[in-house]
Amino acid sequence: MDKARSRDADQLSLGGPSVTGRLLWASSGANTVQLLTDEDRALLAPIGSAIQLKEGAKIFRQGDDAAAVFNVIHGVVKVYRTLPDGTERIMSFMFPGDLLGLPEEGKYVLSARAVTAVTVYRFLVPALESLLRANAALEFRLLSKVCHELHEVGRHSVIVARRPGLAKIALFLQMLESHQPAGGGTDEVYIPMSRSDIADYVAMSSEAVSRTFRALADLGVIGFRDKRHATIIDRARLETIAAQDRKCAKARSDQEMGDRSGLAST
Amino acid sequence: MDKARSRDADQLSLGGPSVTGRLLWASSGANTVQLLTDEDRALLAPIGSAIQLKEGAKIFRQGDDAAAVFNVIHGVVKVYRTLPDGTERIMSFMFPGDLLGLPEEGKYVLSARAVTAVTVYRFLVPALESLLRANAALEFRLLSKVCHELHEVGRHSVIVARRPGLAKIALFLQMLESHQPAGGGTDEVYIPMSRSDIADYVAMSSEAVSRTFRALADLGVIGFRDKRHATIIDRARLETIAAQDRKCAKARSDQEMGDRSGLAST
DNA sequence: CGCAAATTTGAAAGGAGTCAATTCGCGTGG
């Protein structure tokens, strides 16, 4: 809770739009940085409006006319595609500093819904477009953001492609941790979304998600304070697990087999 | 072969850079359109250089300093990530009109290699950057392209997430067909990449790819003129197969069970 | 013509999905 509050402070103290990511051509050292300059924010703030949404609120739906683009300031949003099948596949979770609602031919490509209580900035398309056309430098920073998002989606598809459930969940936890805003104090990861949302994100059944969390806990790699708070106990092992795509890690895990016979290798 | 030649004509007749995709906010009707204006091409051509590459040639490698961005004019390129595991996961195939090599903090995020003989335009970063900073309208069209690519990657991750191999391959074929340039004359799809490339793209073993192609052929959905030329025989059925994520299609396929007992539902 | 790589086929085993039952968490109402 304390951590959550300090995160809010980090983001809200900016008092306006916030877009984080990585620059295209300059190296910043940090994991992600604020891409907008103070001037950018001064230009964006007046053409956008801050909106508060309750958990579960729909933001837009795939196929709708795209009237606005959104910028997450606080909370977590899921962006998903509804399959002909009826099920939904979550393409990405959006955290503070992310941009969502980029359309194609004026229509939203995906649906979006608040996973937690959320604050977003909404930018109407016409205003945003004219701002971009007049300001190539700002537009370039947004281009950087979209490229970064493109690469993030690529990382997601690596998660989805992994066969072993352990590796999927391990990667998912690493992804979550990389979005934990508080300054690296703890090894605890807050999990804002439901098990079924996780399942739709990593492409497994929700039962398998449960089992896998349990398996990681039994292995002593992570621990659970409660269902939504996991602690990373053995970071090195988590990385090993995340790295294995097939069954290759046998050689490695054999060393540890002695004390943890149960679920690792069977 | 004739078709391949006419495609070349389509692209090369433009005599310069070509970026195809969908506009962000205007609807064009067509599947994809040329995003660059004649003026754009006139500006881009002098700062880029056309390069011919043989099949299998490396274009860049993940982690390298990103000196240039590339634009595919002719042929097919695979863009892939090498996993710690050593295996490679193909993130996307790039066709004429695509852009590749967008870096993050000055480094390439992925590796790229020519799948067929290829012609690409190479743009050095400094020149491209100054052109963009001076021309917001051109930059906006490139932004549209990157957004379109973002959405394409999303579609790919839907393929990867499908459990049944039949659905993966069906979606893959549809994707391939959507990139066949000749004007919809035939139902034949040219498959430019190897089976193992397909496997790395859809996240299955190459053996499973083989078996699945065979299964589709046995079902009478597709036919093979040779290993690289497939014909779509029953388009409706292909779509049905592509749509099924779990085992739901039972109801549908039961109707057809009579004549095609083998591999559909078992 | 012959070798090497790619592709296909076969048989066996493991993991994840499905279905079904149980427990847990939490808001509601008595």
Place this chain on the structure above:
DNA sequence: CCACGCGAATTGACTCCTTTCAAATTTGCG
């Protein structure tokens, strides 16, 4: 304040599909 009840989450048992390993066949090229 406690009991109830609904949904989410977990657990268990079983089946099926994909992977894996191994071998045969084809393809392409020197």
